[in-house]
Amino acid sequence: xxxxxxxxxxxxxxxxxxxxxxxxxxxxxxxxxxxxxxxxxxxxxxxxxxxxxxxxxxxxxxxxxxxxxxxxxxxxxxxxxxxxxxxxxxxxxxxxxxxxxxxxxxxxxxxxxxxxxxxxxxxxxxxxxxxxxxxxxxxxxxxxxxxxxxxxxxxxxxxxxxxxxxxxxxxxxxxxxxxxxxxxxxxxxxxxxxxxxxxxxxxxxxxxx
Numbered sequence: 574x575x576x577x578x579x580x581x582x583x584x585x586x587x588x589x590x591x592x593x594x595x596x597x598x599x600x601x602x603x604x605x606x607x608x609x610x611x612x613x614x615x616x617x618x619x620x621x622x623x624x625x626x627x628x629x630x631x632x633x634x635x636x637x638x639x640x641x642x643x644x645x646x647x648x649x650x651x652x653x654x655x656x657x658x659x660x661x662x663x664x665x666x667x668x669x670x671x672x673x674x675x676x677x678x679x680x681x682x683x684x685x686x687x688x689x690x691x692x693x694x695x696x697x698x699x700x701x702x703x704x705x706x707x708x709x710x711x712x713x714x715x716x717x718x719x720x721x722x723x724x725x726x727x728x729x730x731x732x733x734x735x736x737x738x739x740x741x742x743x744x745x746x747x748x749x750x751x752x753x754x755x756x757x758x759x760x761x762x763x764x765x766x767x768x769x770x771x772x773x774x775x776x777x778x779x780x781x782x
Contacts, residue, residue, distance in 0.1 A: 580777065586717065586720060596770050678745070
């Protein structure tokens, strides 16, 4: 059996990646594609429990290295318990965030040495990296504006960071794209939801053929 495809949806807060992931998942399933959707941190019980600690708005005293280690721990459990078994079944795995989120958020935005973040996560994931990363490019101002307008959205600890933090996140993503250009598809996420969906749909359909 051929190994499935591992596709990560990346981007800053309020980029719309989670909404589009749901739409892509529904489209693929309705067209008979063997596919699952999952998220990070989370996806399985242990990782969801870790997520609740990381993103709890009350945990403002959390050290930045503690945060990075928790993300890596959640990632490891999610990978071995859910992602790898599904890939081995030939499933298309759509994941809301993966390793590049840690590099952008805990590395570039938190100011932890990128090589340290990279080593922590290499230990966690081994050889398992996304086959494709879809980066939703949106300005932090637009992203945070969307969050503030969406009253149903989960507000987490990272949403409460100042605008400079979110700018550093996107700057980090841009640097990661420069260094790993062949691993990314860049989407202008400030377009309408239908335009973004159609663009992502075309990229993914062509990728999984």
